Amino acid sequence: MIMNDKPIVALARCERYDVSLIKAILREHFSALGIDLTTYRGKKILIKPNLVMKKAPDGAATTHPAALEALILLLKEAGCENICLADSPGGQYVEARLRSVYRESGMEELAERTGISLNYDTTFLEVSNPEGSFSKSFNIIRPVYEAEVIFDFCKLKSHSLTRLSGAVKNLFGCVPGIQKFEMHARFDNVTDFSAMLTDLCAYVMRGREFVAICDAVYGMEGNGPTAGEPKYIGAILTSRNPFALDALGAWMIGAEGVDTILKGEELGYCSAKLEDITVLGEDPEALKPAEFKQPEGCEKKFLNNFSNILGGRLVKFFQPHPEINHKKCVGCGECVRSCPVKTIQLVEKKNGKKVAKIEHLTCIRCYCCQELCPFKAVKIKKNPIITLLH
Numbered sequence: 001m002i003m004n005d006k007p008i009v010a011l012a013r014c015e016r017y018d019v020s021l022i023k024a025i026l027r028e029h030f031s032a033l034g035i036d037l038t039t040y041r042g043k044k045i046l047i048k049p050n051l052v053m054k055k056a057p058d059g060a061a062t063t064h065p066a067a068l069e070a071l072i073l074l075l076k077e078a079g080c081e082n083i084c085l086a087d088s089p090g091g092q093y094v095e096a097r098l099r100s101v102y103r104e105s106g107m108e109e110l111a112e113r114t115g116i117s118l119n120y121d122t123t124f125l126e127v128s129n130p131e132g133s134f135s136k137s138f139n140i141i142r143p144v145y146e147a148e149v150i151f152d153f154c155k156l157k158s159h160s161l162t163r164l165s166g167a168v169k170n171l172f173g174c175v176p177g178i179q180k181f182e183m184h185a186r187f188d189n190v191t192d193f194s195a196m197l198t199d200l201c202a203y204v205m206r207g208r209e210f211v212a213i214c215d216a217v218y219g220m221e222g223n224g225p226t227a228g229e230p231k232y233i234g235a236i237l238t239s240r241n242p243f244a245l246d247a248l249g250a251w252m253i254g255a256e257g258v259d260t261i262l263k264g265e266e267l268g269y270c271s272a273k274l275e276d277i278t279v280l281g282e283d284p285e286a287l288k289p290a291e292f293k294q295p296e297g298c299e300k301k302f303l304n305n306f307s308n309i310l311g312g313r314l315v316k317f318f319q320p321h322p323e324i325n326h327k328k329c330v331g332c333g334e335c336v337r338s339c340p341v342k343t344i345q346l347v348e349k350k351n352g353k354k355v356a357k358i359e360h361l362t363c364i365r366c367y368c369c370q371e372l373c374p375f376k377a378v379k380i381k382k383n384p385i386i387t388l389l390h
Protein backbone atom coordinates (compact mmCIF):
# COMPACT_ATOMS: atom_id res chain seq x y z
CA MET A 1 0.00 0.00 0.00
CA ILE A 2 2.74 2.49 -0.87
CA MET A 3 1.15 5.88 -1.51
CA ASN A 4 3.12 7.84 -4.07
CA ASP A 5 0.68 10.72 -4.58
CA LYS A 6 0.05 13.40 -2.03
CA PRO A 7 -2.85 12.01 0.05
CA ILE A 8 -6.07 14.02 0.17
CA VAL A 9 -8.23 14.68 3.21
CA ALA A 10 -11.57 16.48 2.90
CA LEU A 11 -12.39 18.66 5.90
CA ALA A 12 -15.70 20.36 6.67
CA ARG A 13 -17.16 22.41 9.45
CA CYS A 14 -20.08 20.60 11.07
CA GLU A 15 -21.64 22.28 14.06
CA ARG A 16 -24.23 19.72 15.10
CA TYR A 17 -25.40 16.15 14.76
CA ASP A 18 -27.97 16.83 12.07
CA VAL A 19 -28.43 13.97 9.62
CA SER A 20 -29.26 16.23 6.62
CA LEU A 21 -26.29 18.48 7.32
CA ILE A 22 -23.84 15.57 7.63
CA LYS A 23 -25.34 13.94 4.55
CA ALA A 24 -24.64 17.08 2.53
CA ILE A 25 -21.07 17.21 3.87
CA LEU A 26 -20.37 13.56 3.06
CA ARG A 27 -21.91 13.93 -0.41
CA GLU A 28 -19.54 16.79 -1.09
CA HIS A 29 -16.57 14.90 0.37
CA PHE A 30 -17.23 11.80 -1.73
CA SER A 31 -17.53 13.91 -4.85
CA ALA A 32 -14.28 15.77 -4.06
CA LEU A 33 -12.44 12.49 -3.39
CA GLY A 34 -13.83 10.74 -6.49
CA ILE A 35 -15.77 8.19 -4.44
CA ASP A 36 -18.78 7.01 -6.45
CA LEU A 37 -21.07 5.07 -4.10
CA THR A 38 -23.03 3.55 -7.00
CA THR A 39 -19.94 1.43 -7.79
CA TYR A 40 -20.51 -0.32 -4.43
CA ARG A 41 -23.94 -1.63 -5.48
CA GLY A 42 -24.22 -5.37 -4.96
CA LYS A 43 -21.06 -5.42 -2.83
CA LYS A 44 -20.77 -6.40 0.83
CA ILE A 45 -20.41 -3.12 2.66
CA LEU A 46 -19.17 -2.94 6.22
CA ILE A 47 -19.45 0.14 8.39
CA LYS A 48 -16.96 -0.04 11.24
CA PRO A 49 -17.80 2.60 13.84
CA ASN A 50 -15.95 3.12 17.09
CA LEU A 51 -18.03 1.25 19.70
CA VAL A 52 -15.26 0.88 22.23
CA MET A 53 -17.65 0.19 25.11
CA LYS A 54 -21.24 0.51 26.30
CA LYS A 55 -21.62 4.29 26.21
CA ALA A 56 -24.39 6.66 25.14
CA PRO A 57 -23.66 8.86 22.10
CA ASP A 58 -23.39 12.07 24.13
CA GLY A 59 -20.41 10.59 25.99
CA ALA A 60 -18.39 11.16 22.77
CA ALA A 61 -16.59 7.83 23.14
CA THR A 62 -18.51 6.20 20.28
CA THR A 63 -19.32 7.25 16.72
CA HIS A 64 -22.54 9.25 16.77
CA PRO A 65 -25.58 7.51 15.19
CA ALA A 66 -26.58 10.68 13.28
CA ALA A 67 -23.23 10.67 11.46
CA LEU A 68 -23.61 6.98 10.63
CA GLU A 69 -27.20 7.52 9.49
CA ALA A 70 -26.07 10.17 7.02
CA LEU A 71 -23.66 7.69 5.44
CA ILE A 72 -26.24 4.90 5.37
CA LEU A 73 -28.84 7.13 3.66
CA LEU A 74 -26.31 8.10 0.98
CA LEU A 75 -25.42 4.45 0.40
CA LYS A 76 -29.10 3.52 0.12
CA GLU A 77 -29.77 6.37 -2.29
CA ALA A 78 -26.89 5.02 -4.38
CA GLY A 79 -28.64 1.63 -4.53
CA CYS A 80 -26.45 -0.19 -1.98
CA GLU A 81 -28.42 -2.70 0.07
CA ASN A 82 -25.92 -5.13 1.55
CA ILE A 83 -24.85 -2.96 4.49
CA CYS A 84 -23.71 -4.35 7.83
CA LEU A 85 -22.45 -2.50 10.90
CA ALA A 86 -19.91 -4.34 13.04
CA ASP A 87 -17.34 -3.79 15.73
CA SER A 88 -15.73 -5.81 18.48
CA PRO A 89 -15.89 -3.63 21.60
CA GLY A 90 -13.60 -4.16 24.59
CA GLY A 91 -14.40 -7.21 26.70
CA GLN A 92 -15.84 -10.52 25.58
CA TYR A 93 -16.98 -10.86 21.98
CA VAL A 94 -20.34 -12.46 22.67
CA GLU A 95 -23.84 -11.69 21.44
CA ALA A 96 -25.10 -10.42 24.81
CA ARG A 97 -22.32 -7.84 24.99
CA LEU A 98 -22.84 -6.74 21.40
CA ARG A 99 -26.56 -6.29 22.10
CA SER A 100 -25.97 -4.10 25.15
CA VAL A 101 -23.35 -1.98 23.34
CA TYR A 102 -25.62 -1.58 20.27
CA ARG A 103 -28.53 -0.56 22.51
CA GLU A 104 -26.64 1.98 24.60
CA SER A 105 -24.74 3.55 21.70
CA GLY A 106 -27.89 4.09 19.63
CA MET A 107 -26.98 1.47 16.99
CA GLU A 108 -30.06 -0.64 17.64
CA GLU A 109 -32.41 2.26 16.90
CA LEU A 110 -30.24 3.28 13.94
CA ALA A 111 -30.59 -0.19 12.44
CA GLU A 112 -34.36 -0.14 12.99
CA ARG A 113 -34.64 3.29 11.31
CA THR A 114 -32.46 2.49 8.31
CA GLY A 115 -32.93 -1.26 7.80
CA ILE A 116 -29.22 -2.13 7.87
CA SER A 117 -28.06 -5.23 9.71
CA LEU A 118 -26.08 -5.30 12.93
CA ASN A 119 -23.51 -8.03 13.23
CA TYR A 120 -24.13 -10.75 15.86
CA ASP A 121 -21.84 -13.36 14.33
CA THR A 122 -19.05 -13.76 16.89
CA THR A 123 -16.85 -16.08 14.86
CA PHE A 124 -13.45 -15.00 13.60
CA LEU A 125 -10.75 -16.16 11.19
CA GLU A 126 -7.00 -16.36 11.38
CA VAL A 127 -5.53 -14.53 8.42
CA SER A 128 -1.94 -14.39 7.33
CA ASN A 129 -0.32 -11.08 6.60
CA PRO A 130 2.98 -11.85 4.83
CA GLU A 131 3.30 -8.22 3.69
CA GLY A 132 3.26 -7.02 7.31
CA SER A 133 6.42 -5.29 8.49
CA PHE A 134 5.86 -6.49 12.05
CA SER A 135 2.75 -8.67 12.42
CA LYS A 136 2.44 -11.58 10.03
CA SER A 137 -1.00 -12.81 11.09
CA PHE A 138 -4.17 -11.62 12.79
CA ASN A 139 -7.43 -12.96 14.06
CA ILE A 140 -10.17 -10.94 12.38
CA ILE A 141 -13.91 -10.86 13.01
CA ARG A 142 -15.87 -12.46 10.19
CA PRO A 143 -17.73 -9.38 8.82
CA VAL A 144 -14.42 -7.58 8.30
CA TYR A 145 -12.95 -10.60 6.56
CA GLU A 146 -15.96 -10.88 4.24
CA ALA A 147 -16.39 -7.17 3.47
CA GLU A 148 -15.65 -5.87 -0.03
CA VAL A 149 -16.07 -2.23 0.98
CA ILE A 150 -15.16 -0.83 4.40
CA PHE A 151 -16.16 2.51 5.86
CA ASP A 152 -13.89 3.10 8.84
CA PHE A 153 -16.06 5.63 10.71
CA CYS A 154 -13.94 6.68 13.65
CA LYS A 155 -14.09 9.32 16.35
CA LEU A 156 -11.43 11.96 17.04
CA LYS A 157 -10.18 11.28 20.56
CA SER A 158 -7.13 11.46 22.73
CA HIS A 159 -5.76 8.10 23.83
CA SER A 160 -3.74 7.41 26.96
CA LEU A 161 -1.53 4.82 25.26
CA THR A 162 -1.35 5.74 21.58
CA ARG A 163 -2.09 9.48 22.09
CA LEU A 164 -4.64 9.45 19.25
CA SER A 165 -7.72 7.38 18.62
CA GLY A 166 -8.56 7.94 14.97
CA ALA A 167 -8.97 5.91 11.80
CA VAL A 168 -6.00 3.55 12.26
CA LYS A 169 -6.62 2.79 15.94
CA ASN A 170 -10.34 2.26 15.23
CA LEU A 171 -9.44 -0.86 13.27
CA PHE A 172 -8.18 -2.57 16.43
CA GLY A 173 -11.87 -3.37 16.83
CA CYS A 174 -11.45 -5.85 13.95
CA VAL A 175 -9.69 -8.13 16.46
CA PRO A 176 -12.18 -10.24 18.43
CA GLY A 177 -12.96 -9.40 22.05
CA ILE A 178 -10.45 -10.28 24.72
CA GLN A 179 -7.87 -11.26 22.09
CA LYS A 180 -7.20 -7.53 22.07
CA PHE A 181 -5.89 -7.85 25.64
CA GLU A 182 -3.60 -10.68 24.54
CA MET A 183 -2.22 -8.41 21.82
CA HIS A 184 -1.52 -5.74 24.41
CA ALA A 185 0.51 -8.33 26.31
CA ARG A 186 2.32 -9.47 23.17
CA PHE A 187 3.13 -5.94 22.01
CA ASP A 188 3.80 -4.54 25.45
CA ASN A 189 5.13 -1.11 24.53
CA VAL A 190 3.53 1.63 22.51
CA THR A 191 6.03 1.44 19.63
CA ASP A 192 5.49 -2.27 18.98
CA PHE A 193 1.77 -1.99 19.63
CA SER A 194 1.50 0.85 17.10
CA ALA A 195 3.57 -1.07 14.54
CA MET A 196 1.06 -3.92 14.91
CA LEU A 197 -1.85 -1.46 14.45
CA THR A 198 -0.20 -0.10 11.32
CA ASP A 199 0.09 -3.59 9.85
CA LEU A 200 -3.48 -4.38 10.83
CA CYS A 201 -4.73 -1.26 9.07
CA ALA A 202 -2.76 -2.11 5.92
CA TYR A 203 -4.16 -5.66 6.00
CA VAL A 204 -7.77 -4.46 6.35
CA MET A 205 -7.35 -2.06 3.41
CA ARG A 206 -5.66 -4.55 1.12
CA GLY A 207 -7.92 -5.79 -1.69
CA ARG A 208 -10.92 -3.81 -0.46
CA GLU A 209 -12.49 -0.46 -1.22
CA PHE A 210 -11.72 1.63 1.83
CA VAL A 211 -12.94 5.00 3.05
CA ALA A 212 -12.09 6.57 6.39
CA ILE A 213 -14.47 9.11 7.93
CA CYS A 214 -13.99 10.86 11.24
CA ASP A 215 -16.78 12.10 13.45
CA ALA A 216 -15.12 15.12 15.04
CA VAL A 217 -18.27 17.13 15.73
CA TYR A 218 -17.64 16.22 19.35
CA GLY A 219 -14.34 14.49 20.09
CA MET A 220 -12.88 13.43 23.39
CA GLU A 221 -10.11 15.24 25.24
CA GLY A 222 -8.15 14.28 28.34
CA ASN A 223 -8.13 10.63 29.29
CA GLY A 224 -9.45 9.15 26.06
CA PRO A 225 -10.56 6.90 24.58
CA THR A 226 -13.32 6.44 27.19
CA ALA A 227 -12.49 8.23 30.45
CA GLY A 228 -12.01 11.72 29.01
CA GLU A 229 -14.50 14.52 28.47
CA PRO A 230 -16.50 15.39 25.34
CA LYS A 231 -14.94 18.27 23.45
CA TYR A 232 -16.64 20.28 20.75
CA ILE A 233 -14.50 20.44 17.59
CA GLY A 234 -17.17 20.90 14.93
CA ALA A 235 -15.60 18.95 12.07
CA ILE A 236 -16.01 15.97 9.76
CA LEU A 237 -12.96 14.53 7.98
CA THR A 238 -12.97 12.07 5.08
CA SER A 239 -10.13 10.37 3.22
CA ARG A 240 -9.21 7.21 1.39
CA ASN A 241 -6.00 7.27 3.41
CA PRO A 242 -6.50 6.64 7.16
CA PHE A 243 -2.91 7.65 7.98
CA ALA A 244 -3.36 11.04 6.32
CA LEU A 245 -6.72 11.51 8.04
CA ASP A 246 -5.06 10.72 11.36
CA ALA A 247 -2.15 13.09 10.64
CA LEU A 248 -4.60 15.94 10.13
CA GLY A 249 -6.73 14.90 13.13
CA ALA A 250 -3.66 14.64 15.36
CA TRP A 251 -2.52 18.08 14.29
CA MET A 252 -5.96 19.51 15.07
CA ILE A 253 -5.99 18.16 18.63
CA GLY A 254 -2.29 18.72 19.30
CA ALA A 255 -1.39 15.03 19.65
CA GLU A 256 2.32 14.91 18.87
CA GLY A 257 4.50 11.93 18.03
CA VAL A 258 1.68 9.47 17.28
CA ASP A 259 3.49 6.19 16.58
CA THR A 260 0.97 4.83 14.07
CA ILE A 261 1.44 7.94 11.92
CA LEU A 262 5.24 7.77 12.24
CA LYS A 263 5.22 4.08 11.37
CA GLY A 264 2.86 4.78 8.46
CA GLU A 265 5.33 7.39 7.23
CA GLU A 266 8.25 4.97 7.57
CA LEU A 267 6.35 2.41 5.48
CA GLY A 268 5.44 4.97 2.82
CA TYR A 269 1.69 5.12 3.55
CA CYS A 270 1.68 8.87 4.08
CA SER A 271 3.75 11.72 5.40
CA ALA A 272 3.36 12.81 9.00
CA LYS A 273 3.80 16.42 7.89
CA LEU A 274 0.69 18.44 7.26
CA GLU A 275 2.25 20.26 4.31
CA ASP A 276 2.53 16.92 2.50
CA ILE A 277 -1.23 16.36 2.71
CA THR A 278 -3.75 18.06 0.45
CA VAL A 279 -6.60 19.35 2.59
CA LEU A 280 -9.79 20.12 0.66
CA GLY A 281 -12.51 22.34 2.06
CA GLU A 282 -12.17 24.16 5.34
CA ASP A 283 -8.91 25.68 6.52
CA PRO A 284 -7.64 23.36 9.32
CA GLU A 285 -6.53 26.41 11.33
CA ALA A 286 -10.17 27.51 11.54
CA LEU A 287 -11.23 24.20 13.08
CA LYS A 288 -8.32 23.61 15.44
CA PRO A 289 -9.63 23.92 19.02
CA ALA A 290 -7.92 26.69 20.97
CA GLU A 291 -7.22 24.19 23.74
CA PHE A 292 -7.34 20.43 23.80
CA LYS A 293 -6.37 18.48 26.93
CA GLN A 294 -3.89 15.66 26.42
CA PRO A 295 -4.14 12.44 28.48
CA GLU A 296 -2.83 12.59 32.04
CA GLY A 297 0.82 11.69 32.37
CA CYS A 298 1.36 11.71 28.61
CA GLU A 299 5.09 12.27 28.54
CA LYS A 300 6.19 10.29 25.55
CA LYS A 301 8.67 12.80 24.12
CA PHE A 302 10.26 13.35 27.50
CA LEU A 303 10.43 9.63 28.22
CA ASN A 304 11.99 8.96 24.83
CA ASN A 305 14.81 11.36 25.66
CA PHE A 306 15.10 9.74 29.05
CA SER A 307 15.15 6.34 27.40
CA ASN A 308 18.14 7.38 25.32
CA ILE A 309 20.00 8.38 28.48
CA LEU A 310 19.12 5.20 30.34
CA GLY A 311 19.47 2.90 27.36
CA GLY A 312 15.79 2.04 27.70
CA ARG A 313 16.32 -0.13 30.79
CA LEU A 314 14.32 1.76 33.37
CA VAL A 315 11.80 3.44 31.17
CA LYS A 316 8.85 1.31 32.31
CA PHE A 317 9.54 2.35 35.88
CA PHE A 318 9.27 6.02 34.92
CA GLN A 319 6.23 5.67 32.70
CA PRO A 320 2.89 6.95 34.00
CA HIS A 321 1.14 4.17 35.88
CA PRO A 322 -2.51 3.37 36.59
CA GLU A 323 -3.93 3.96 40.04
CA ILE A 324 -7.33 2.93 41.37
CA ASN A 325 -9.46 5.57 43.06
CA HIS A 326 -11.03 3.44 45.80
CA LYS A 327 -13.79 5.99 46.39
CA LYS A 328 -15.02 5.53 42.82
CA CYS A 329 -14.24 1.81 42.45
CA VAL A 330 -17.32 -0.40 42.91
CA GLY A 331 -15.45 -3.70 42.58
CA CYS A 332 -17.20 -4.68 39.33
CA GLY A 333 -14.11 -6.61 38.17
CA GLU A 334 -14.12 -5.26 34.60
CA CYS A 335 -10.47 -4.18 34.90
CA VAL A 336 -9.51 -7.58 36.36
CA ARG A 337 -10.95 -9.28 33.28
CA SER A 338 -9.37 -6.71 30.93
CA CYS A 339 -5.82 -6.70 32.23
CA PRO A 340 -3.67 -8.53 29.66
CA VAL A 341 -1.05 -9.59 32.22
CA LYS A 342 -3.52 -10.38 35.04
CA THR A 343 -1.91 -7.95 37.42
CA ILE A 344 -5.13 -6.65 38.98
CA GLN A 345 -7.15 -8.40 41.64
CA LEU A 346 -10.15 -7.58 43.74
CA VAL A 347 -9.38 -7.24 47.43
CA GLU A 348 -11.68 -6.76 50.37
CA LYS A 349 -11.27 -3.64 52.49
CA LYS A 350 -11.86 -3.55 56.25
CA ASN A 351 -15.40 -2.28 55.68
CA GLY A 352 -16.13 -5.30 53.48
CA LYS A 353 -16.10 -3.29 50.24
CA LYS A 354 -14.36 -5.00 47.32
CA VAL A 355 -11.98 -2.84 45.29
CA ALA A 356 -9.42 -3.38 42.56
CA LYS A 357 -5.72 -3.50 43.43
CA ILE A 358 -2.85 -3.34 40.92
CA GLU A 359 0.47 -5.15 41.27
CA HIS A 360 2.62 -2.44 39.68
CA LEU A 361 5.76 -4.50 39.17
CA THR A 362 4.15 -6.59 36.46
CA CYS A 363 1.98 -3.85 34.93
CA ILE A 364 2.91 -3.21 31.30
CA ARG A 365 1.29 0.25 31.17
CA CYS A 366 -1.21 -0.60 28.45
CA TYR A 367 -3.98 1.38 30.21
CA CYS A 368 -6.71 -1.13 29.25
CA CYS A 369 -7.95 -0.86 32.86
CA GLN A 370 -8.51 2.86 32.46
CA GLU A 371 -10.11 2.39 29.05
CA LEU A 372 -12.60 -0.21 30.22
CA CYS A 373 -13.51 0.93 33.73
CA PRO A 374 -17.16 2.00 33.47
CA PHE A 375 -16.83 4.23 36.56
CA LYS A 376 -13.76 6.31 35.65
CA ALA A 377 -12.06 4.91 38.75
CA VAL A 378 -8.63 4.45 37.14
CA LYS A 379 -6.31 7.43 36.95
CA ILE A 380 -3.01 7.53 35.11
CA LYS A 381 -0.41 9.04 37.39
CA LYS A 382 2.95 10.49 36.48
CA ASN A 383 5.99 9.17 38.25
CA PRO A 384 6.80 11.87 40.88
CA ILE A 385 10.49 11.91 39.86
CA ILE A 386 9.49 12.74 36.28
CA THR A 387 7.19 15.46 37.57
CA LEU A 388 10.12 16.99 39.47
CA LEU A 389 12.50 16.75 36.50
CA HIS A 390 10.07 18.06 33.92
Ligand code: SF4
Pocket residue numbers: 324328329330331332333334335336355356372373374375376377378
Ligand atom coordinates in the same frame (compact mmCIF):
# COMPACT_ATOMS: atom_id res chain seq x y z
S1 SF4 B 1 -11.45 0.01 38.94
FE1 SF4 B 1 -13.28 0.26 37.69
S2 SF4 B 1 -13.36 -1.60 36.46
FE2 SF4 B 1 -11.95 -2.02 38.15
S3 SF4 B 1 -13.23 -2.97 39.69
FE3 SF4 B 1 -13.13 -0.78 40.15
S4 SF4 B 1 -14.96 0.07 39.16
FE4 SF4 B 1 -14.65 -1.95 38.26
Ligand code: SF4
Pocket residue numbers: 322338339340341342343344358362363364365366367368369370
Ligand atom coordinates in the same frame (compact mmCIF):
# COMPACT_ATOMS: atom_id res chain seq x y z
S1 SF4 C 1 -2.86 -2.83 35.39
FE1 SF4 C 1 -3.88 -1.69 33.76
S2 SF4 C 1 -2.19 -0.69 32.68
FE2 SF4 C 1 -1.28 -2.31 33.93
S3 SF4 C 1 -1.15 -4.05 32.56
FE3 SF4 C 1 -3.09 -4.24 33.68
S4 SF4 C 1 -4.61 -3.26 32.34
FE4 SF4 C 1 -2.59 -2.63 31.61
